[in-house]
Amino acid sequence: MSLATKSFEIFCGTGGVGKTTLATARALNLSQQGLRVLLITIDPAKRLKDILGLTSESVGEVTEVSLQGTKLDALLMSPEKTILRMAAQNKSPDLASNRIVQILSRPYGGMNEILSLIELQLRFESQRYDVIVLDTPPGAHFLDFLEGIGKIRSFFDQSFVEIFSYLGQKTAKAGKKVLGLGLINRIVSGGVKKLLGYLQSVTGAEFIDDFVEAVQIIYQSKDVFLKGLALQDRLKSRTQCNWFLVTSVEQGKAQEAIDLKGHASHFIHQDHFLVLNKCLEQELTEWFPGDPKLIKVKASLEGKERHLKGRLRDAFPTVLEFPEIISLSPVEHIQYLTQKWKTYAT
Ligand SMILES: Nc1ncnc2c1ncn2[C@@H]1O[C@H](COP(=O)(O)OP(=O)(O)O)[C@@H](O)[C@H]1O
Ligand SMILES: [Mg+2]
Structure with a gap:
């Protein structure tokens, strides 16, 4: 398996599987390698926002984040701010005040996908980063969007x-x-x-x-x-972009990932990764219940996870596993996942 450094890394998947968390851990891992990293993220959980030190003022602005002895830039997407930046480039100051544009740029107004791509393009043009990590809106929307370009x-x-x-x-x-x-x-x-x-x-x-x-x-x-759209050629290229399809060990989620891959097959190149989050295997092997009922529970959980992993390994070229983290504090949680990325980084 090769997890080489590329100019772009894209995390996609359905809601709640851990895209934002794992994209953040990955960005930290890359920055610990000495790379200049920008993390573009959407809707991080409040806890994660706090850990990154992102306040409401930093929304839509590139903010330097210092964590675990490493520094990186983070940008929490704000459609309004991206539109303002576009307006500045085009000298069309009215852009953001137009009510139709305001409606379109609401979180589910349909503009988020193209705006993430435009933000990606603007940041790429700045040549300030070795890698830009993009956390995409949940579901197949981003992929649909790329296919609809x-x-x-x-x-x-x-x-x-x-x-x-x-x-x-x-x-x-x-x-x-x-x-x-x-x-x-x-x-x-x-x-x-x-x-x-x-x-x-x-x-x-x-x-x-x-x-x-x-x-x-x-x-x-x-x-x-159109320039933003032209970026798709880079994203399609296996030398320029790492694609991570994220899913978690939960009922129904594996199928969603397989469906997403089907959806994306015209777009995502064949060297993509499935990221399987919240694996229980490690916890389960270290658990020795005495109660016969719990022994059965353990065996059943192990069986389910084994079955699911088998299905995913058949469906994806490379599967990267991340454990469900149960007893760590939020900061240690991110720290642990960052370390886990390190084990995949060669
Ligand atoms: N490996 C993990 N172990 C335990 N909890 C996790 C793990 N990864 C993510 N979570 C938790 O799952 C929830 C959803 O994660 P998040 O990254 O916001 O998902 P998404 O961006 O896919 O919606 C959050 O509460 C997060 O802390
Ligand atoms: Mg998210």
Whole structure:
């Protein structure tokens, strides 16, 4: 098995399996090797945030974290801040105040995946890091998103052309002020007119203005979007990116990981790793119950875990195991998992 250093490391998996915890431990492990590391993370548990010293002010900003005698940069994703950075690059200061953009950038508004990718691109361009570790939103969304990149490209290439031909060329070039509804009514035809008319009846004319402005703003930022999308070629490359699919020894989770791999098969290269978290084997072998009932419980737990590992080893090229940590304090917990990464790092 080779866990060579690459420019990117991506952690994906369903919710609650330990992505954020293991991505953090991995980032620490890499930084202990002397590498300049950035950890981009989403929704860390409060306990982990405390350990990293991330406060509410540091959300969305690169923050230096000092832990276990090593330093690394951490960035807790904030869609609003990424949008502001994009706006600064495009000199479109209105971006973040537009209500449609605000809705899209809510945690489940659908923009998080592309924003993580854009953040990854911006940080990669800064050339400040040897490795960027990315903790992705739970589930298959990130992978779906990566697979859908072709569609997003053609969205910019084709859909915008269509939208603008409806809204009038001026909109594409216009500065801040958007076309008034009256003018739109004259230009817009067919389906789009119907849709806007419907939106107006339920949301009011201001919403339509915001809608048109959002289309315009997103279009103005298209270079940043497309550059972010271009990053996918690096992520697909086995020399540039380590992929970690995370799962845990829990009912149903193994199947979710196998499904996720199926989902990702067009995207993730074949040298990916399955990270199996919360293994009980170590605890179980050190447990010698006297009570006959507990002896059966132990045997049953061991049997289940063995079965699950067998399935996963059949489905994945490489399985990395991490134990369920039961009796350590939160800091020791991360410390232990960081050490565990070290054992895989050769
Ligand atoms: N190896 C482990 N042993 C024990 N608890 C763990 C382990 N890994 C993660 N956890 C705990 O599981 C919960 C979910 O972990 P988290 O990293 O937030 O998962 P995710 O990011 O996949 O949603 C947290 O409470 C975390 O402390
Ligand atoms: Mg998480």
